[in-house]
Amino acid sequence: MDAWEAILLVIATIGSVAAAAGAWFQERRSSAAQLAAVQRKLDLVMGHLGIASPEEPEVVRLLENGQMIEAVRAYRKQTGASLLEAKQAVDRIAAGR
Template identity: 80%
Template sequence: MDSWEAILLVITTIGSVAAAIGAWFQERRSAATQLAALQRKLDLVMDRLGIAAPEEPEVAEHLENGRTVEAVRAYRKQTGASLIEARQAVDRIAAGRRLPEQ
């Protein structure tokens, strides 16, 4: 095997490995996107049916004390949600806790 064949073999191997890694990352990204879409749909169904999401005690405590940022942090820690998802969930929890104005 001469040097050009060896170089082509190395380049082909590197390209194959890079393609496999790229496909793996794309699959993970796709699964995360699908999971987020399912979560949003489930939230909409629960809202439509009037079912409240279970409250986390630590989140509720922070909301009672007016500490929204800490409530979002606690929600993220307990659920693994993204910042945006956690903020939306905490806002929904806070809205559900408010008493209707009379």
């Protein structure tokens, strides 16, 4: 095996490891997004059926202090919801208080 073959073997190995790591990280992100989507759908079904969903204590505390933007930010962080969904959820929580 000459030097070029060794270099190509090292490059191929590094590329394979990088591709496997990238696929693993992509799957983790995909799973988290799927879980967040299922949670949002469950919240919508519970809201439609009139079942009270548990309120996030941090969101409620921020709303009580008049910090709407921070409440939306906290809701997004806790649930993974989009900005629009989080704003709507926080508005529902605020309306119920």
